[in-house]
Amino acid sequence: MKPLESDSDEKQQIDYRLYMPYPEGWKAHLKIGWEKQYCYSKNPGEDYFHLILNGEIYLEFGHEMHCLSCAMRQGLLTDDRLNWQKTPRKDDRNRL
Numbered sequence: 629m630k631p632l633e634s635d636s637d638e639k640q641q642i643d644y645r646l647y648m649p650y651p652e653g654w655k656a657h658l659k660i661g662w663e664k665q666y667c668y669s670k671n672p673g674e675d676y677f678h679l680i681l682n683g684e685i686y687l688e689f690g691h692e693m694h695c696l697s698c699a700m701r702q703g704l705l706t707d708d709r710l711n712w713q714k715t716p717r718k719d720d721r722n723r724l
Contacts, residue, residue: 646696646705648687649712654704659684669698 648654659665659680666677680686680695687694687704699705
């Protein structure tokens with residue numbers, strides 16, 4: 629694995645952090661082993677559920693498992709560090 633390069637005028641560091649606006653009940657896991665586990669979501673244009681692979685980080689809520697790509701696409705995760713300023717309060721979620 630290549631370390632992140634230091635800041636320079638030509639290159640900016642990429643922020644790889646992800647945030648979950650509503651984390652209650654969700655757990656993050658690392659898939660270890662080769663037993664088949666499928667993402668709860670389908671990729672756009674596909675009519676099948678895709679595998680979560682060995683070594684992949686995924687999210688789980690009850691029986692639902694989502695790969696990070698699908699979680700980002702569905703709005704479960706965000707890379708917006710200031711998401712807490714833009715999301716409705718817990719009391720306001722029922723009004724959405």
